[in-house]
Amino acid sequence: MSNTTEIVSHSAVNEIAEGLNQLVAESYGLLAQLHLAHWNVEGPEFFPLHTAFQAQYEELFVAIDDIAERVRALGCYSSGGLKKLAEMSTIEEGPSGQACPAKDFVASLVVAHEKVVELAYNTRKLAADSGDAETEDLLIGRIATHQKALWMLKSHLK
Amino acid sequence: MFPVYTAQPADKSFTNYRFRDWVDRELVQHSRCGKLVSDEDLDNLLELRDLICQHTEMDPANVIRTWFRLRKRLQRNFYLLCYRLRNWIAVHYELNLSDPLERTGPLTTPLDLSHKNFHSLLTAARQSYFEHSEVLVPWNDIRISVVAKS
Numbered sequence: 001m002s003n004t005t006e007i008v009s010h011s012a013v014n015e016i017a018e019g020l021n022q023l024v025a026e027s028y029g030l031l032a033q034l035h036l037a038h039w040n041v042e043g044p045e046f047f048p049l050h051t052a053f054q055a056q057y058e059e060l061f062v063a064i065d066d067i068a069e070r071v072r073a074l075g076c077y078s079s080g081g082l083k084k085l086a087e088m089s090t091i092e093e094g095p096s097g098q099a100c101p102a103k104d105f106v107a108s109l110v111v112a113h114e115k116v117v118e119l120a121y122n123t124r125k126l127a128a129d130s131g132d133a134e135t136e137d138l139l140i141g142r143i144a145t146h147q148k149a150l151w152m153l154k155s156h157l158k
Numbered sequence: 159m160f161p162v163y164t165a166q167p168a169d170k171s172f173t174n175y176r177f178r179d180w181v182d183r184e185l186v187q188h189s190r191c192g193k194l195v196s197d198e199d200l201d202n203l204l205e206l207r208d209l210i211c212q213h214t215e216m217d218p219a220n221v222i223r224t225w226f227r228l229r230k231r232l233q234r235n236f237y238l239l240c241y242r243l244r245n246w247i248a249v250h251y252e253l254n255l256s257d258p259l260e261r262t263g264p265l266t267t268p269l270d271l272s273h274k275n276f277h278s279l280l281t282a283a284r285q286s287y288f289e290h291s292e293v294l295v296p297w298n299d300i301r302i303s304v305v306a307k308s
Contacts, residue, residue: 092245
């Protein structure tokens with residue numbers, strides 16, 4: 001039985017791995033923002049938000065491992081290290097070491113989740129076009145999870 | 159009110175399509191859900207849309223003034239939209255502070271839109287310039303310009 005790397009063309013594998021590595025970086029950016037929000041959120045909504053942010057970063061931490069391992073399964077190497085991932089990530093950082101309205105934390109996380117979804121969507125499409133169903137399946141799950149988080153965060157802002 | 163000058167015309171290359179799209183999506187989403195937008199909110203959203211579409215032709219200081227006025231009216235029901243626009247403005251505009259008599263050098267600072275209104279933003283900017291100056295520059299001599307980032 002052939003493995004994915006034999007089914008999918010070499011150039012497509014590299015492109016998919018590049019997308020997945022970028023997804024790892026963006027996910028780490030989001031993870032850091034979730035942590036920041038979890039620590040610094042204040043106000044009457046502290047308890048539900050503090051708990052919700054923790055649930056999101058715990059789920060994301062496990063997911064990042066799956067994405068990076070998929071890169072390895074494709075025969076490529078995963079990007080890693082805080083400095084490298086910070087250079088790669090385009091997630092905008094929220095205010096650090098200072099007070100920030102709870103709604104701003106939620107809004108900044110919406111923007112970050114949207115970035116991750118957009119990238120996951122593009123990489124999923126690339127995987128689908130290249131016949132890499134396993135990566136496609138992984139990313140369908142990721143997109144659905146981020147979309148659910150977006151629904152919850154946006155509902156909070158209404 | 160402090161006088162605010164426009165130092166240079168806004169860069170026409172700014173991409174505003176995404177923000178215009180966000181306003182449109184907000185309007186579509188509300189009508190799709192059967193959730194009516196009040197006449198007042200609709201007027202304000204359309205004014206915001208106009209601000210985004212025409213910002214390159216507008217005096218940058220006027221863009222910021224309009225933003226503060228609209229934020230006050232829209233933030234309650236459209237927080238996310240206001241947050242996005244606040245970030246967009248902070249990315250595309252900044253403040254230049256200078257002393258016309260050149261007793262001290264100019265200072266460029268980011269636009270801190272977390273202030274309650276334009277007046278308090280300018281007061282805080284003057285304060286930071288005052289603290290940054292090596293020589294004593296009379297408060298009212300400090301010249302402030304809102305400029306589009308190049």
